[in-house]
Amino acid sequence: MHEMKGFRVVITGKGGVGKTTLTSCLARLLGRRGIRVLAADEDPQMNLPHALGLPPEQALAIVPLSRNPDYIAEKTGARPGKSFGALFRLNPDVSDVVGRFGVRIDDRLSLLVMGTVVQAAAGCLCSENVLLDSVLNYLALRDEEAILLDTQAGVEHFGRALAKGFSQCLVVSDLSFNALAVACHAADLARQLGIGRIHLVVNRYREDAGDKLQRFREATGQDTQRLFDVIHTLPGEARFEDLEPDVTRILDQESAYVSGLNRLVEDLLAFEGRRRERSAAALEEEGKE
Ligand SMILES: Nc1ncnc2c1ncn2[C@@H]1O[C@H](COP(=O)(O)OP(=O)(O)O)[C@@H](O)[C@H]1O
Ligand SMILES: [Mg+2]
Structure with a gap:
């Protein structure tokens, strides 16, 4: 596991299900294993900086790229709001983005606050979205670190970049009907993009989960067992209330939540290991021909 180079994971799911909490804890756990991590925040609530324990005055001062x-304007050639009829540079070089706007949290962990996609009229091209798209495309190519993308917009906004570089998708849900419905939809889209491993993370898992999932299946015809490659569970954790906003302190003490996270990390890394072996084998095959 020491030779682990970069890989990219997108975290999605309905609002309030625990995505940002999960993303920040995973970022820390990967860091503890010696893996460099870039946590990218695309959630409009922008609470990843707080969750990662950045001091509030520093967290509040961050301006997301989309704003x-x-x-x-420097990158796309068009100012937001003034871009009607303007000509964009559609694939600007944004390789300076992490250097200029990345926030260093510690030796192994950096943060990039992207801001959210603008909900524009159908077919409208906004310079904000062109920029975010370019940044995602750029991140999809970065190979020296693990990238965790915390997003609420849903995977459909980022088709190309996600399909290119993101190998795994963590879909977070609680046991509520609405969250499960959003999760199933996200799994479908992630599958269509060709993302290699799609995880369902059932957060605030309870004993009656089996019943709930069955009722959901009966009502919707959606089968979580079939839609997801693997299902993880994380229990409710009362301590979060006291720890907020710096929730990664949950990791300082053993708990069922932390054990669940560690199993999830093992699974993520094991898949990356297999993926690497497969691509090495494919390269060798090519060499023989
Ligand atoms: N397993 C859990 N048990 C109890 N509370 C949780 C759990 N996971 C997250 N929370 C809490 O739920 C709220 C929403 O979590 P958050 O990670 O911000 O969700 P999202 O990013 O999906 O909107 C936060 O107050 C967080 O502390
Ligand atoms: Mg969030």
Whole structure:
């Protein structure tokens, strides 16, 4: 596991199900294993900086890329809001983005606050979205670290970049009907994009989960067992209330939640190991021909 190079994971699911909490804890756990991590926040609530324990005054001072008109104009050639009829540079070089806007949390962990996609009229191209798309495309190619993308917009907004570089998708849900419905939809889309491993993370798991999932299956015809490659469970954890917003302190003490997280990390890394072996084998085959 020491030779682990980069890999990219997108975290999605309905609002409030525990995505940001999970993303920040995973970022820390991967860091503890010696893996460099870039946590990217695409959630409009922008609470990943807080969850990662950044001091509030520092967290509140962060301007997301989507609200940085100077950077957007520099890269795309068009100012947000003034771009009607303008000509964009559609694939601007944004390889300076982490250097300029990345926030260093510790030796192994950095944060990039992207901001969210603009909900535009159908077919409208906004310079903000062109920029975010380019940043995601760029991240999809970065190979020296693990990238965790915390997103609420849903995977459909980012088709190309996710399909290119993101090998795994963590779909987070609680046991509520609505969250499960969003999760199943996300799994479908992630599958269509060709993402290699799609996890369901049932957060706030309870004893009656089996009944709930069965009722959901009967009502919707959606079968979580079939839609997801693997199902993980994380129990409710009362301590979060006291730890907020710096929730990764949950990791300082053993608990069922932390054991569940560690199993999830093992699974993520094991899949990356297999993926690497497969691509090495494919390269060798090519060499023989
Ligand atoms: N397993 C859990 N048990 C109890 N509370 C949780 C758990 N996971 C997350 N929370 C709490 O739920 C709330 C929403 O979590 P958050 O990670 O911000 O969700 P999201 O990013 O999906 O909107 C937060 O107050 C968080 O502390
Ligand atoms: Mg969130």
